[in-house]
Every structure is written in structure tokens, then in C-alpha cells.
């Protein structure tokens with residue numbers, strides 16, 4: 307398990323500071339080597355021995371569902387890279403500003419060969435503090451990239467006023483209150499904020515606490531993409547919950563970008579954790595509930611057109 | 627599985643110390659050749675190994691070895707032919723790109739691809755180029771004429787490089803990976819992302835679906851008489867009957883070499899219905915189709931990876947193999 311090569315996905319709009327961040331990762335004295343997969347327009351100015359150009363070919367899986375997609379070129383690139391172990395400690399996949407991060411992320415869960423050798427560490431999205439507001443109006447992919455992120459680098463904060471910064475943060479939090487957010491100038495962020503995040507590792511889902519900038523701001527008016535978080539006191543009946551979550555993600559998969567949960571199942575001393583990308587769900591029992599820990603269940607869904615009332619009602623019906 | 631002496635050929639295997647992931651194997655006459663993922667081509671000679679680095683520091687991504695031809699494509703975008711005397715010559719250079727697929731015909735035509743771009747080179751060295759609808763994943767020449775089959779997203783295409791005509795398209799939704807043509811030229815078969823095989827009968831483009839595999843099928847081998855197609859991807863070699871007019875349709879496949887380990891490589895003997903089977907635990911068996919008799923070639927050794935290359939020489943007397951962890955060996959039949 308631990309021998310799997312970690313993969314960091316770097317997304318963000320052109321000019322947000324993605325390449326600057328990438329070069330920081332590559333050149334800081336951490337003693338680690340990376341293989342970098344860049345999109346065909348991004349090869350310029352990357353300071354690394356092992357750079358691979360990718361075509362960003364998104365393939366639908368043969369189940370007829372629009373959200374069940376993988377990056378075909380990435381499967382082939384990773385197969386090629388992984389034959390020569392020892393050349394690198396991690397892989398960084400940079401996507402174009404127009405890319406949807408989901409097919410990249412799903413590749414690491416759907417393709418058996420890729421999943422055997424690598425693990426998705428985190429989706430890192432770089433956004434431009436000055437232009438994000440504009441992007442959110444005209445570019446649905448900018449919204450997607452924020453919704454999907456585990457880590458958001460809010461860059462170029464030196465170009466905006468404190469008020470503008472607060473406004474842009476509120477916009478980000480309206481879409482994704484769960485990602486770790488770093489404010490930067492020239493993408494200057496400590497590398498452990500970006501690498502080694504284990505964001506998809508069930509054992510690392512420790513708590514689910516939204517980070518709302520200020521109370522009230524999370525009901526942002528323009529948010530077609532948003533989040534629904536639910537906390538349920540007491541226990542949940544797994545025999546009711548599991549069929550529901552499966553059915554819910556199968557029917558609403560295209561609209562659910564990410565989900566995460568820590569659940570208290572009845573008669574179960576351990577916490578049940580799950581996480582998902584569109585229709586792909588991963589769940590397992592984790593550590594024991596501590597004696598002084600409040601047994602409750604928390605979950606969050608980030609996506610489009612999520613019906614809070616419907617989800618709340620459905621979850622309520624699974625209580626023990 | 628028995629390892630009693632009378633069913634074992636393990637004493638006839640000469641180990642070869644390779645040390646790197648073996649990508650592909652083959653023979654130049656009686657001489658085994660191995661293409662390694664780290665970029666080396668190794669000629670196994672009576673008096674030792676000749677190791678060359680035709681791609682410099684770059685990795686080899688694809689290789690094709692047949693008769694007198696050793697062709698490799700690398701991360702450096704180069705397509706290189708290597709000779710047993712240690713020399714090599716560059717046949718193509720796609721700057722800044724990886725070579726994704728590579729093949730050659732028995733008459734010396736070659737083809738390679740990078741992304742959507744295909745280059746075909748006939749036996750005289752004449753180059754033709756073409757762009758596919760999406761990235762080309764597999765290439766294979768048809769047995770007759772100068773005609774190339776290539777697999778891509780949502781199907782495969784058949785192209786006469788010397789003709790201006792639009793390639794003939796074979797459609798089937800999904801991502802097609804490797805491609806193979808039957809020795810009689812009647813069928814084209816691809817392996818797919820969803821652990822299935824897809825086939826077309828070329829006379830009428832009739833589809834054939836061959837499914838039920840737990841893993842991707844990355845090794846295909848036709849029997850010498852063209853009547854059987856052996857495949858990897860399951861815990862048994864799955865062998866489809868292609869003798870009849872409509873191929874395997876409506877017929878169950880044969881299975882042999884059942885073990886609790888997935889098969890990663892299959893290679894039919896060049897003139898007998900005997901299949902060499904390599905497993906993910908680096909075990910190798912020979913299996914005779916007529917009576918399903920099995921012979922052990924290699925006992926699995928922990929830590930030596932999976933069988934990644936397996937091939938017979940022209941006479942069928944010798945077989946060379948290699949693993950993902952750099953083990954290799956040469957079987958000489960008694």
C-alpha cells in the first residue's frame with residue numbers, strides 16, 4: 307500500500323500561477339524527484355528532467371453514463387512511467403485551465419492497473435485572486451475546479467484589496483467550504499501544504515469541519531455548485547444507509563462532484579468513513595470511537611443542484 | 627500442480643541476469659533478444675550478453691522483435707533499429723513526444739504512432755503519415771498487402787498507406803487498446819479498457835464481443851494454423867476458436883493453465899498446438915491444447931515480478947522470457 311507512488315493533480319486557470327507553483331515544487335531543496343505530466347500547451351518553462359506531454363483525452367466508460375470518465379492518455383503514461391521505478395518519488399499531473407478534474411481523479415480509482423501502482427494524493431487548484439470573480443461568471447470549469455479541490459491556492463493576493471480578498475474567499479467558500487485554503491503571492495506556499503496530503507485516504511479523513519469565512523456567507527446567491535453538509539446525532543443503521551448512498555450516488559452521480567463522511571453505525575465500535583468522486587464510492591471502517599467522543603454522523607456533498615431538503619430527509623430516514 | 631520430474635522442464639531453463647523490467651522478447655535467428663524498459667536492448671549470445679543503449683538515457687516504451695528486426699520506440703520520440711553487432715540506426719524521430727505504439731510486418735514494413743499521428747514506412751523506406759480520430763493505442767499489419775490496422779477510441783481503422791482512400795472504419799464504442807489481426811486476415815481483434823475483447827469479421831464488419839475477464843487483456847497470441855486465439859487477463863488462458871466462418875460467436879472458449887494467479891503473457895508455439903503461459907507470479911507453464919497436458923517451465927519466485935515477455939524462436943525449440951523485476955531465462959526443449 308505505502309509503496310504506491312503519490313499523484314498530485316494541479317488544476318487552475320491559465321495565468322493563475324500554476325506553472326510558478328509547479329516550478330516551486332520541482333526546484334525547492336526537498337530531495338524528491340517528480341515525473342511531471344503536462345498538457346500540450348503547458349510544456350514551456352518547466353524545470354524538470356522527466357516531463358511528459360499529455361493530450362487530455364477523456365474517455366467515457368462503457369456504462370453509458372456521462373460522469374463515468376477516465377483520462378485515456380494518463381493510463382498509458384502511467385503504465386510507461388511505472389515500468390522504471392526509482393526514477394521519481396511522485397507524479398504531478400498538470401491540467402489545462404479548461405479541464406474538468408473528475409476524469410483525472412477517476413482514472414486512479416477506475417483503472418485497475420493504475421490503482422495498483424499509484425494513489426491520488428490530492429487535487430490542488432490554483433486561483434487568481436484578481437480574476438476569479440470574472441472567471442466564475444463566464445467559465446463553468448473554474449467553478450468545477452474549486453468544487454473539486456482538496457487544496458486551494460488563492461494566489462496573487464497582493465493585487466487585490468482586503469475587501470476584494472474577503473469577497474473572493476467568500477465566493478470560494480460558497481462552492482467548497484472543505485478544501486484547505488492558502489493565500490499566496492507568486493504561488494509561495496510551503497510544499498507540505500500541497501504534497502503528501504492523502505486527501506483520498508480513508509484513514510486520513512479525521513474530521514469534517516466546514517471553513518466558512520463568516521456566518522451567512524455560505525449561502526452565496528450565484529452558487530449553482532455548492533455543498534450540503536449534514537450532521538446527525540446518534541447512530542445510523544448501515545442496512546438503510548448503504549443502499550441509500552449507493553442509490554443516491556448512482557442516480558445523482560453526474561451532479562455530485564465529491565462526497566465525504568464519517569458515520570456512527572449502530573452496534574459498531576469503529577467509525578465508518580467514506581469518500582467519493584461522482585459515482586465512485588470508497589468506504590471502510592476506520593478507528594474506534596473514543597470513549598469521550600460524541601457519537602454522531604457527519605457527511606458533506608459538493609455538487610450541482612443538490613437538494614438539501616431531500617438529502618436531509620433521506621439521511622434522517624436511515625437513523626437507527 | 628505437480629512438479630514431478632517427468633512433467634517439468636525447469637532443468638532446461640538457463641537463467642539470464644537482466645536486472646531491469648523486460649518489455650519485450652524475441653529471437654534473431656537462434657539468438658534471444660530482450661528490450662528493457664530502462665532503454666537497453668540486450669542480445670543474448672553464446673559468450674555472454676551484448677547490452678546497448680539505443681535511446682541513450684531514455685526509456686523504451688514499445689518494441690517489436692521478429693526475424694532479423696529489433697525495433698524500439700522510446701520516451702525520446704525516436705524509433706530505432708538495433709543490430710546484434712551493437713550498432714543501431716534511427717528510422718524516425720517525433721520530437722518531444724512518446725512513441726505509443728509500434729509494429730512491423732514480416733516483409734519489413736513498419737509503423738509507429740505518437741498521439742493521433744501514425745507513420746507508416748514501407749519496406750523500401752517510403753514514409754506515409756496519417757492522423758487518427760483520437761490517440762492510436764495499437765498497431766498491427768494485416769497479413770496480406772500493405773495494410774495497417776490501428777485501434778483508437780470508439781473503434782479501429784484499416785489503412786492502405788499507399789492509397790489516398792480514407793481508411794475503412796470499424797466502430798465500437800469505448801477505448802480500444804491493443805490490436806491484432808488473424809493470420810488469415812479474416813478477423814481483427816482489439817482489447818478494451820473494460821476488460822473485454824472486441825472482434826470484427828472483415829468480410830461484413832460483424833461485431834464479436836468476448837467478455838468475462840477480470841483484468842485487461844494485454845497479451846494475444848494466434849496459433850500457427852490461425853484457428854485459435856489465446857488471451858491473458860484471467861486465471862486461465864482463455865482460448866477462442868476462430869476456425870469457423872463466424873469465428874468464436876456462440877462458442878465457448880477453451881481454458882487451460884488454471885492457477886490461482888492471473889495470466890500476463892501467452893505465446894503459441896510456432897508449429898504445434900502448444901501454448902506457453904506466463905503468470906503474474908512469474909510462473910510459466912506449457913499447455914498442449916489437444917489433451918490439456920501441462921508442463922512446468924518455471925516455478926514462481928517471490929519478488930521477481932510478473933512475466934512481461936514470452937516468445938518462441940522460429941523452430942519452436944527455444945523460448946525466452948522476462949519479468950517486470952528483471953529476471954529472464956531461456957528454455958531449450960530437450
Ligand SMILES: [Zn+2]
Pocket residue numbers: 371372373374375559560584585
Ligand atoms: Zn457516472
